[in-house]
Amino acid sequence: MEFFERFAIPHPSPIIYASMVAIGITLLAIIAGLTFFKKWGYLWREWLTTVDHKRIGIMYLISALLMLFRGGVDALMMRAQLATPEAQLLDSQHYNEIFTTHGVVMIIFMAMAFIIALMNFVVPLQIGARDVAFPRLNALSFWLYFMGAMLFNLSFVIGGSPSSGWTSYFPLAGNEFSPSVGTNYYMIAIQIAGIGTLITGINFIVTILKMRAPGMKLMKMPMFTWSALITNLIITFAFPVLTVALAMGTMDRLFGTQFFTTGNGGMDMLWANLFWVWGHPEVYILVLPAFGIYSEIISTFAKRNLYGYKSMVASMVIISLLSFVVWVHHFFTMGQGAMVNSIFSITTMAIAVPTGIKIFNWLFTLYKGSIRFTVPMMYSLGFLPIFTIGGVTGVMLGMSAADYQYHNTMFLVAHFHLVIIPGVVFAMLAGLTYWWPKMFGFMLNERIGKWAFWFISVGTCVAFFPMFISGLDGQARRMYTYSESTGFGFWNMLSFVGAVALAIGFIIIVYNIYYSTRYASRDIGSDPWDARSLEWATHTPVPEYNFATIPEVDSSEAFWDSKYNGHKLFKGKLKEIHMPNNSGVPFIMSALFFVLGFSFIFSIWIGVIVSLLGICACLMHRSFEKDHGRHISLEEVEKTESELRGGK
Amino acid sequence: MKIKWMILAAILTVLTVLTGCEPLAVLDPKGPQAQTQADVILLSIAIMSFIVIAVFAILIYMLVKYRASKQPEDYKPPHIEGNFWVEAICVGIPVLIVAYLSFVSVESNYKVEATPEGYDEEPLVVYASSSDWKWHFSYPEENIETLNYLYVPTDRPLEFRLYSYGPISAFWIPQLGGQKYAMADMVTTLHLAADVPGEYSGRNANFSGEGFAEQTFNVNAVSPDEFDEWVEEVQTTADPITEDEFEELLEPGHLGQQTFTGTHLEFMPAPEGEHGGHNHGGESEESHEEHSDQSDDEHSDHSEHDHDH
Structure with missing residues (x-):
């Protein structure tokens, strides 16, 4: 029995028991459903083994939405606990676990997955490619991410969740102050997902650099592709730092090394530095693709080309460089002195300049346009004012002397939520609504979508503006309770109301998906928004080879030019098409990574050895395998094409 | 809209x-x-x-x-590159x-980051150390130690030397000035001063585990005369702090306000100078400060010795 004791939850509560039951029932239901409808084969052939970037994108999307709800429930519980002074809903340990998992889930498993979902689906289409450069690696990326996410969520019911914050500062996260396995989950689940992300980074850089349609010079790429390129460059430079930091942290926790301890020559500040050397670029990894999405949407619905294309590109390049030289602003208060703080204060505020250029370019894209208020456009227009407020408070935080007062307070919490929610979440909802018809062949209901937009944007303001005030009044972040005499009660209640509005907004989105799936028209053609870039030039639904003939491009808005300016996109004749084969290896290998991670977390060394051997076997299998892909014959292509054209 | x-x-x-x-x-x-x-x-x-x-x-x-x-049906927005x-x-x-x-x-x-200007007196040095989930304040010159409350004179610069017996904490008195981290392996310095007598609240602002929310302390800013009176009163009435007693205070948990004579620095020195967790022989922050005379001497005396480790 001693062996099994390690899996027990150190701080059990009714919520956790309820989730155990819920997880069990859901799993059983899925297994029973798949068996009953005889869908195991379908699931394996069409999804688990797929290497198609569109399907991988959709799987990322579904996972991201699931994680959004997991992280959202965490957020609601936190706001409910803080809504009144001295509330008893959660005790300290649970509150600490919840804000930790909220941060990790939202950043690593929700936002990252969401942007990678959209990049996966859109980028190859936008550059006129048939898939990404390394389709099988792409599948591996997804499954590593998925297994990492599942492993992390398992912590809730087996062994206990991490509780030292999503930043996991040592020595708090070390064995002395966090003896439970929670932080092992943090170190290892993020590691596994992070390897997947790093692979994505390399994959997309190669894809965008090598696989663009003829004529698409770098400066003729659509803005979303540009943002994806820069984002993946940042990923490739930033994620190795996280990989190393997590590996060192894991060794500290499992093998008694002393990298981040406070004795024996270890240095706790090293973790904070490494974490934020990755962590700050990570912010731009999230927000740059969002900027790309807004660029696409604003120009589509203003019916105008994007204003200042060159300065948009330049500003992203500058942001990506600056993002690596500002990390110290996350701990101005660590005592590095006036000189160091001054340098990082200036680099931090400098980021406002390229970001400002982007804001003004979007505003000028509206100039002389013909603005249609569709749901994606409304998110983009809502983003501009809220993000501006979030952004300028970032400049305020960048003034290091004043940061001594903002740091670790609700003011900071308000700032980064008002950057990330309009900057990333709005963009993802906008992108989801915008590309939904391309993904699924029908449109989301606009009227219901607008309701959701209003709930979410007003909810965001009501939830986070009060935090500026309570922060300036001295409310530190991460406090699970506060006394009535502090006077924080009113502001926190207001935040809770806003959080509920946000939750309603997301429920409306779910309802919208259900409603539109049932009732929306399937007869929407391939270009329902009258859009401008290549992903709309192919059929809906997109055939597995994307484009029967590769388009030829001579501007950043080739599809628009082909519709209105007489540009001919498809010149070549139909030929047989070379496509990659499906493979189950990425899934199996990632499942082995799951076992490896789980064994590491609980120090089950036999599991570690067996799964490592399995992973090596998978790698060797790939090395010795002869797989030249397959060819779709000309007849089949012609058949598919005529069916899709007839379906229009 | x-x-x-x-x-x-x-x-x-x-x-x-x-x-x-x-x-x-x-x-x-x-x-x-x-x-x-x-x-x-x-x-x-x-x-x-x-x-x-x-x-x-x-x-x-x-x-x-x-x-x-608002546009006519057939309105075609122009193509504008940028200006x-x-x-x-x-x-x-x-x-x-x-x-x-x-x-x-x-x-x-x-x-x-400097001693506030415009005061005649030398700064009052207070060592503020956090342990799970308390604050220990040592007044080396006055030879007094308090738990979870501070007495400080107005109109005199205050120099807090911060460190921690556990996770990273942040010493913060919002009405007197911003926070700074207290860490286990080095001492950081926070310069403050109080101009107005009064009671202010202070807290740990950096998350440090289960009891973090309640890790607060009171600050009594009083006139220099009153401060001297308080020092005298403590020295005559309070009991001396012992190593055993201090070890007990360090146990995780919450405690009320307590007062002692003597400071724990005598038997458990702050992690500065030769006691630093990772002394780099002269690079550490205190050596830049003008006012850390006492520790500075100690520091330079032993920095070579530290390099040998």
């Missing part, structure tokens, strides 16, 4: 009004450092509001003027603003 602007405007008004009539701790400074910080905060709010208003104004103008419903002068202005103005704010930022950095 109009409803939204009205809501936003209402929120902004509420924000301004409330900030105006009910002073928020950070904007109600009682000492020079907090004053500097409040000034920087208010200045940056003013400048940033200007930017926010500019963006809002342009956005509203564009949305009202160029909405599709050098427009973009130069969009870069130029932010650059000027950031340059000005950088100047303010650097100036205020050096202010809050």
Whole structure:
């Protein structure tokens, strides 16, 4: 029995028991459903083994939405606990676990997955490619991410969740102050997902650099592709730092090394530095693709080309460089002195300049346009004012002397939520609504979508503006309770109301998906928004080879030019098409990574050895395998094409 | 869209009004450092509001003027590449603003990182150390130690030497000035001063585990005479602190306010100089400070010895 004791939850509560039951029932239901409808084969052939970037994108999307709800429930519980002074809903340990998992889930498993979902689906289409450069690696990326996410969520019911914050500062996260396995989950689940992300980074850089349609010079790429390129460059430079930091942290926790301890020559500040050397670029990894999405949407619905294309590109390049030289602003208060703080204060505020250029370019894209208020456009227009407020408070935080007062307070919490929610979440909802018809062949209901937009944007303001005030009044972040005499009660209640509005907004989105799936028209053609870039030039639904003939491009808005300016996109004749084969290896290998991670977390060394051997076997299998892909014959292509054209 | 602007405007008004009539701790400074910080905060709010208003104004103008419903059916928006002068202005103005704010930022950095000026007396040195989830305050010159409360004289610079017996904590008294980390393997220095007598609340601002929310302390800022009286009273009435007793105080948990004579520094010195966790022989922060005379000597005496490890 001693062996099994390690899996027990150190701080059990009714919520956790309820989730155990819920997880069990859901799993059983899925297994029973798949068996009953005889869908195991379908699931394996069409999804688990797929290497198609569109399907991988959709799987990322579904996972991201699931994680959004997991992280959202965490957020609601936190706001409910803080809504009144001295509330008893959660005790300290649970509150600490919840804000930790909220941060990790939202950043690593929700936002990252969401942007990678959209990049996966859109980028190859936008550059006129048939898939990404390394389709099988792409599948591996997804499954590593998925297994990492599942492993992390398992912590809730087996062994206990991490509780030292999503930043996991040592020595708090070390064995002395966090003896439970929670932080092992943090170190290892993020590691596994992070390897997947790093692979994505390399994959997309190669894809965008090598696989663009003829004529698409770098400066003729659509803005979303540009943002994806820069984002993946940042990923490739930033994620190795996280990989190393997590590996060192894991060794500290499992093998008694002393990298981040406070004795024996270890240095706790090293973790904070490494974490934020990755962590700050990570912010731009999230927000740059969002900027790309807004660029696409604003120009589509203003019916105008994007204003200042060159300065948009330049500003992203500058942001990506600056993002690596500002990390110290996350701990101005660590005592590095006036000189160091001054340098990082200036680099931090400098980021406002390229970001400002982007804001003004979007505003000028509206100039002389013909603005249609569709749901994606409304998110983009809502983003501009809220993000501006979030952004300028970032400049305020960048003034290091004043940061001594903002740091670790609700003011900071308000700032980064008002950057990330309009900057990333709005963009993802906008992108989801915008590309939904391309993904699924029908449109989301606009009227219901607008309701959701209003709930979410007003909810965001009501939830986070009060935090500026309570922060300036001295409310530190991460406090699970506060006394009535502090006077924080009113502001926190207001935040809770806003959080509920946000939750309603997301429920409306779910309802919208259900409603539109049932009732929306399937007869929407391939270009329902009258859009401008290549992903709309192919059929809906997109055939597995994307484009029967590769388009030829001579501007950043080739599809628009082909519709209105007489540009001919498809010149070549139909030929047989070379496509990659499906493979189950990425899934199996990632499942082995799951076992490896789980064994590491609980120090089950036999599991570690067996799964490592399995992973090596998978790698060797790939090395010795002869797989030249397959060819779709000309007849089949012609058949598919005529069916899709007839379906229009 | 109009409803939204009205809501936003209402929120902004509420924000301004409330900030105006009910002073928020950070904007109600009682000492020079907090004053500097409040000034920087208010200045940056003013400048940033200007930017926010500019963006809002342009956005509203564009949305009202160029909405599709106001355009003729066959209106075709023009193709506009970009304009050098427009973009130069969009870069130029932010650059000027950031340059000005950088100047303010650097100036205020050096202010809050130095002993506040305009006081005749030498700073009062207090070692503030955190343990799960308490604050220990040692007054080496007065030979006094308190738990979870501070007595400080007004009109005299205060020099807090911060360190921790556990996770990273942050020592923060909002009305006297911003926070700084207290860490286990080195000592950081926070310069404050109180101008107005009164009771202020202080807390650990950096999350440090289960009891973090309640890790608070009281600050009594009193006139120099009253402070001397308090010191004398403590020295005559309080019991001396012993190593065993201090070990017990370090156990995780919450405790009320306590007072001792003597300081724990005698038997458990702060992690500075030869006791530092990772002394780099002269690079550590204290050696830059002018006022750390005592520890500085210690420091240079032993720095070579530390290198041998």
